[in-house]
Amino acid sequence: xxxxxxxxxxxxxxxxxxxxxxxxxxxxxxxxxxxxxxxxxxxxxxxxxxxxxxxxxxxxxxxxxxxxxxxxxxxxxxxxxxxxxxxxxxxxxxxxxxxxxxxxxxxxxxxxxxxxxxxxxxxxxxxxxxxxxxxxxxxxxxxxxxxxxxxxxxxxxxxxx
Amino acid sequence: xxxxxxxxxxxxxxxxxxxxxxxxxxxxxxxxxxxxxxxxxxxxxxxxxxxxxxxxxxxxxxxxxxxxxxxxxxxxxxxxxxxxxxxxxxxxxxxxxxxxxxxxxxxxxxxxxxxxxxxxxxxxxxxxxxxxxxxxxxxxxxxxxxxxxxxxxxxxxxxxxxxxxxxxxxxxxxxxxxxxxxxx
Numbered sequence: 001x002x003x004x005x006x007x008x009x010x011x012x013x014x015x016x017x018x019x020x021x022x023x024x025x026x027x028x029x030x031x032x033x034x035x036x037x038x039x040x041x042x043x044x045x046x047x048x049x050x051x052x053x054x055x056x057x058x059x060x061x062x063x064x065x066x067x068x069x070x071x072x073x074x075x076x077x078x079x080x081x082x083x084x085x086x087x088x089x090x091x092x093x094x095x096x097x098x099x100x101x102x103x104x105x106x107x108x109x110x111x112x113x114x115x116x117x118x119x120x121x122x123x124x125x126x127x128x129x130x131x132x133x134x135x136x137x138x139x140x141x142x143x144x145x146x147x148x149x150x151x152x153x154x155x156x157x158x159x160x161x
Numbered sequence: 162x163x164x165x166x167x168x169x170x171x172x173x174x175x176x177x178x179x180x181x182x183x184x185x186x187x188x189x190x191x192x193x194x195x196x197x198x199x200x201x202x203x204x205x206x207x208x209x210x211x212x213x214x215x216x217x218x219x220x221x222x223x224x225x226x227x228x229x230x231x232x233x234x235x236x237x238x239x240x241x242x243x244x245x246x247x248x249x250x251x252x253x254x255x256x257x258x259x260x261x262x263x264x265x266x267x268x269x270x271x272x273x274x275x276x277x278x279x280x281x282x283x284x285x286x287x288x289x290x291x292x293x294x295x296x297x298x299x300x301x302x303x304x305x306x307x308x309x310x311x312x313x314x315x316x317x318x319x320x321x322x323x324x325x326x327x328x329x330x331x332x333x334x335x336x337x338x339x340x341x342x343x344x345x
Contacts, residue, residue, distance in 0.1 A: 004256035004279055008180040011187050013222050017215040018194050025201060037197060041189045048185050075183040099180055 003048075008078045008099050015100065019120050034120055035127040042076075042131025049075055050135075061159035064136045065091050068155075072132050091155040093129075098151040100125055122146060129153060164241075168248040175230050176253050184256055184279035191280055195295065205292040212294070216301020217308075223254055224306040237311035237338050240268050246306060247273065255279055269335040272319065273303075274328040286323050294318050296329050303333060313337040 022030045069081040083094040122144040130142045140157020198208045252258050263272040300316035307314045315334045320326035
């Protein structure tokens with residue numbers, strides 16, 4: 001079946017339920033659990049996208065990261081990433097209003113539960129991106145860095161070419 | 162008929178203003194959740210119960226957004242509310258419009274039929290999970306949403322596409338119209 005567009009809220013509320021469940025069930029290892037899940041989601045999502053893509057997928061690092069910023073970002077987060085820059089082999093992908101955290105970022109910075117949820121969502125998102133990259137033959141790490149609703153993901157990795 | 166067209170129009174104009182994602186990320190996420198629950202919990206009944214609970218929370222949140230974005234403010238009238246749920250709610254949040262059929266005479270029970278859905282694309286259940294209700298989340302969503310609109314309902318899956326049926330059917334039965342808590 002072809003992908004149907006649906007409101008971004010649907011995925012956000014689903015993530016939220018998944019994160020709450022994981023936090024309750026595995027208070028000590030929530031991050032690892034959520035990262036595992038995210039990685040496999042990213043991996044499988046790209047397998048699906050690759051079937052429909054006309055871009056070169058397993059090419060140079062630039063091609064891979066472009067695919068992540070455009071096709072993958074649109075499928076997962078609803079639009080393309082806001083900005084991409086590269087410095088000495090490290091890629092910095094910025095989203096100015098990262099949809100997965102917009103609804104949880106309104107609480108005060110001192111709200112502990114809120115900030116736990118926020119960092120869990122960022123770990124999850126990074127793992128989804130990491131899974132997507134690995135599906136395209138890249139091995140490395142994705143580290144989130146958030147300021148308000150803006151998130152910068154630092155991608156350090158080894159690409160196939 | 163004009164009420165249905167009107168709701169379809171509201172759905173399209175609301176949908177065009179919302180941020181959208183591909184159904185695939187939703188499908189994958191839901192698949193990962195079900196897989197995790199099956200691994201975590203002792204038996205399939207517990208998995209179904211957990212999915213129902215998650216759905217209930219989701220239904221409460223989605224109906225909130227739906228009313229805010231569409232400006233609809235329905236009275237607890239089962240027929241009208243179910244039309245909103247299918248033509249606006251499912252259209253926006255699942256990208257599909259299920260059909261409503263088999264209304265009983267006093268408009269308290271109805272069957273929702275899903276032909277395709279992002280929830281179960283590419284899903285196959287092994288026989289060890291014959292008792293798993295993959296669609297149980299949707300039952301919870303309907304229950305949670307209608308509760309917010311003042312109606313207590315019971316949802317039962319009466320046919321399941323993943324188990325060979327033509328469509329996935331959910332029987333919705335009105336049990337109680339609750340007193341308005343705050344306004345009216």
